[in-house]
Amino acid sequence: MEKKQFQAESKRLLEMMINSIYSQREVFLRELISNSSDAIDKIYYKALTDDGLAFDKDSYYIKIIPNKENRTLTIRDTGIGMTKEELENNLGIIAKSGSLAFKKENEIRDGHDIIGQFGVGFYAAFMVADVVTVISKALGSEEAYKWESEGADGYTITPYKKDTVGTDITLKIKENTEEENFDEYLEEYRLKSIIKKYSDFIRYPIKMDSKNRKPKEGIEDEFEEVTEEQIINSMVPIWRKNKNELTDEDYEKFYQEKHYGFDKPLKHIHISVDGTIRYNAILFIPENIPFDYYSKEYEKGLELYSNGVLIMDKCADLLPDYFSFMKGMVDSEDLSLNISREMLQHDRQLKLIAKNISKKIKNELQSLMKNEREKYEQFYKSFGRQLKYGVYSDFGTHKETLQDLLMFYSSKEKKMVTLEEYVSRMKEDQKYIYFASGESYERIEKLPQTELVADKGYDILYFTEDIDEFAIKMLKSYKEKEFKSVSSSDLGIEEDKEKTSEAEEKEYKELFDSMKEILAGKVSDVRISKRLKSHPVCLSADGEVTIEMEKVLSSMPDNQNVKANKVLEINPNHEVFQSLKQALEIDKEKLSLYTNLLYNQSLLIEGLPISDPVEFTNDICKVMV
Numbered sequence: 001m002e003k004k005q006f007q008a009e010s011k012r013l014l015e016m017m018i019n020s021i022y023s024q025r026e027v028f029l030r031e032l033i034s035n036s037s038d039a040i041d042k043i044y045y046k047a048l049t050d051d052g053l054a055f056d057k058d059s060y061y062i063k064i065i066p067n068k069e070n071r072t073l074t075i076r077d078t079g080i081g082m083t084k085e086e087l088e089n090n091l092g093i094i095a096k097s098g099s100l101a102f103k104k105e106n107e108i109r110d111g112h113d114i115i116g117q118f119g120v121g122f123y124a125a126f127m128v129a130d131v132v133t134v135i136s137k138a139l140g141s142e143e144a145y146k147w148e149s150e151g152a153d154g155y156t157i158t159p160y161k162k163d164t165v166g167t168d169i170t171l172k173i174k175e176n177t178e179e180e181n182f183d184e185y186l187e188e189y190r191l192k193s194i195i196k197k198y199s200d201f202i203r204y205p206i207k208m209d210s211k212n213r214k215p216k217e218g219i220e221d222e223f224e225e226v227t228e229e230q231i232i233n234s235m236v237p238i239w240r241k242n243k244n245e246l247t248d249e250d251y252e253k254f255y256q257e258k259h260y261g262f263d264k265p266l267k268h269i270h271i272s273v274d275g276t277i278r279y280n281a282i283l284f285i286p287e288n289i290p291f292d293y294y295s296k297e298y299e300k301g302l303e304l305y306s307n308g309v310l311i312m313d314k315c316a317d318l319l320p321d322y323f324s325f326m327k328g329m330v331d332s333e334d335l336s337l338n339i340s341r342e343m344l345q346h347d348r349q350l351k352l353i354a355k356n357i358s359k360k361i362k363n364e365l366q367s368l369m370k371n372e373r374e375k376y377e378q379f380y381k382s383f384g385r386q387l388k389y390g391v392y393s394d395f396g397t398h399k400e401t402l403q404d405l406l407m408f409y410s411s412k413e414k415k416m417v418t419l420e421e422y423v424s425r426m427k428e429d430q431k432y433i434y435f436a437s438g439e440s441y442e443r444i445e446k447l448p449q450t451e452l453v454a455d456k457g458y459d460i461l462y463f464t465e466d467i468d469e470f471a472i473k474m475l476k477s478y479k480e481k482e483f484k485s486v487s488s489s490d491l492g493i494e495e496d497k498e499k500t501s502e503a504e505e506k507e508y509k510e511l512f513d514s515m516k517e518i519l520a521g522k523v524s525d526v527r528i529s530k531r532l533k534s535h536p537v538c539l540s541a542d543g544e545v546t547i548e549m550e551k552v553l554s555s556m557p558d559n560q561n562v563k564a565n566k567v568l569e570i571n572p573n574h575e576v577f578q579s580l581k582q583a584l585e586i587d588k589e590k591l592s593l594y595t596n597l598l599y600n601q602s603l604l605i606e607g608l609p610i611s612d613p614v615e616f617t618n619d620i621c622k623v624m625v
Contacts, residue, residue, distance in 0.1 A: 004088075005154045025180070028128050029064075029191070030198035031121030032075045032169055034309050036062040037202045039079020039167060043139060046080070061205040064195070064232075066186045071173050073129075073185055078166040081138035087147045087157055091122060091134065122169075126151050128185050129171035135160050136167040192232050201237035201308035201331075208232055237308055239280040239331055243270050255284055258303070260327035263287040266379055269328075269364050273356065277349050281357060283328035285364070289382040293325065300324035302357075305331035318354050322390025322398060323361050325383045330357070358401075365405055369418070377416055380407050388471040396474040403475060408468070409441055411450070411460040419478045422459060430458050431492045432484035435472065437463040437548035439607060448535035448605060449486040455533065456493055460486060466552040473544070489542045489567055491531060508572075511584050518595045519568065529569035536576040539602045540567045547606050568599060593619055 022028070040060045047055035065074040082090060125132045130150060137144035144162035149155035162168075174182045184190045188210060195206055210230045216222040238246065238254050251268040255261065265284035272280050283302070292298045300321070301314030308331060319326055334349050369376040380387075387406060391399045407416040412425075422433060434453050438444035444462045453460055463469060472483045484491060512526040519526070524542060532538060541547050542565040550564040570577060576598070583591035600616045603609070610616050 003154045025127045026194050028124040029194045031124045033199045036077035042080040063207045068186045074170045076168045081165045082136040083138040084145045131172035133170045137162040137165050139165050195232045198310045200233045205231045206233040239282050261286050277334045277352050279332035281330040303329035306335050388467045391471040392474050408461040423479050433481050435461040436486045448538040451533045452531035453486050469548050487540050489540050515595045518592050523566045523568045526568045529571050532571035536571050536574040537598045537602050538569050
């Protein structure tokens with residue numbers, strides 16, 4: 001019996017495939033099952049054009065047969081089979097796909113398609129097998145043949161006896177090594193889990209004999225072990241069913257079965273597209289944030305299927321980062337896969353799908369906001385931070401997409417509002433969208449800087465997350481209305497206040513120059529405040545970096561010591577101001593004491609650390625004596 005050699009290129013490719021192309025050994029079973037499914041598809045196509053050939057779907061199946069004693073695993077199908085020439089062509093020349101050639105010759109009909117990488121995926125079997133034996137009888141042929149190979153050394157083809165049309169692929173499973181446990185590919189539970197993971201939605205039954213304990217007939221409390229043939233796969237995936245036939249419970253069950261989360265989905269999106277690129281998708285908006293969402297361990301991405309076969313657990317390219325909380329899957333018939341099916345050869349189709357999915361997610365979130373506000377607010381509580389990161393990241397590239405999804409707490413409404421809602425309620429004379437930052441709504445409400453804006457009857461958005469101001473800086477404006485911090489040196493409403501006289505300006509200048517000197521290096525200026533009503537002092541900021549931004553940046557590990565350009569503002573109508581003027585005239589030491597006290601007081605109001613707490617407490621004691 002003559003052993004035939006693989007072609008030189010095929011031999012090199014086989015060695016590479018066995019050792020490195022596939023990232024996980026378990027995918028060998030996915031590849032062989034997909035090939036078996038293709039073989040049955042071919043009979044289906046033949047039946048479409050051959051009146052003499054009936055296709056009874058119930059007669060076609062794939063069977064998995066593990067044999068621990070002989071250390072073999074057989075994948076049997078009732079598909080079209082292969083002639084001697086087809087065995088030679090499909091298995092003797094790697095990367096020549098019998099399925100692809102068949103696909104080109106036959107028109108795709110009735111929603112069936114052929115994955116078509118038989119001459120490639122088949123060789124994944126050598127990752128787990130020392131010997132691979134293929135026994136096949138082709139449709140319409142009287143002869144059967146056995147193809148056998150021990151790997152890169154070559155193969156033999158010999159006549160063989162087989163009564164039925166179809167193909168048996170038998171793997172002689174390798175012995176265990178220190179690094180690898182090959183026994184698992186003979187274990188019933190492990191084989192079932194691989195089938196459920198990758199091939200659950202193959203359209204034909206995948207069968208396996210399964211041992212079960214059953215009560216003995218007529219004997220109470222006694223059991224016997226029986227072997228029964230079971231269908232392992234689900235066959236018809238939920239995403240290929242008509243949406244009208246499915247209930248919320250069906251989608252929730254799918255969410256739980258796929259282990260997308262321990263919570264219930266807040267909302268599902270079922271997408272079916274049959275256009276330039278064909279695909280189905282089921283996406284879920286989770287109810288709760290995953291415990292590891294903001295850690296390095298969290299992996300974004302959707303499950304990616306090709307014709308019902310799982311290709312990737314987490315396809316990150318299907319989701320933009322700002323929608324990384326989405327769970328679900330995509331199944332496409334048009335993806336160009338590489339030889340291991342695990343990577344895409346061309347990403348044009350993927351980009352089209354991703355773009356469409358992103359648009360669908362945004363539309364669903366807007367619909368949720370409009371029609372189920374309570375649910376949207378629940379979602380936003382969990383994932384609003386991620387949307388804000390999306391606005392800020394990539395130099396604001398996505399701000400137009402995300403700005404209408406943002407929400408902030410309103411000082412007037414006492415609830416979360418959108419930017420659209422805020423702008424629609426603005427007063428006629430209001431120039432800006434005002435915001436104030438702090439650790440909590442309660443603390444922000446007490447900020448001295450809010451007094452003037454609130455007194456004008458303007459609404460203020462409360463920012464309590466560290467990302468808020470950075471996202472808003474990137475937005476700059478919304479519907480031609482600029483954002484303005486209540487701590488900004490120019491609020492755009494000070495002109496309503498009475499102008500100070502020249503004498504007062506001169507009087508203030510001497511006092512403030514003295515205070516500025518005392519606080520040298522701590523503030524850039526000391527000014528009269530036009531925003532304070534009842535409070536004696538506050539800090540404002542000149543320039544792009546706000547005080548809240550300084551707090552966030554200073555807390556980061558790679559702190560670059562970025563500081564806001566702080567201005568100490570004094571309320572001229574407060575009793576403290578008279579004490580400052582008196583101290584300027586009669587006691588410069590007391591002026592220094594008061595100035596430092598007011599400065600430290602303004603830091604405490606802002607939630608900034610005092611550089612010397614001991615000195616501050618001593619200063620308080622001096623005032624009390």
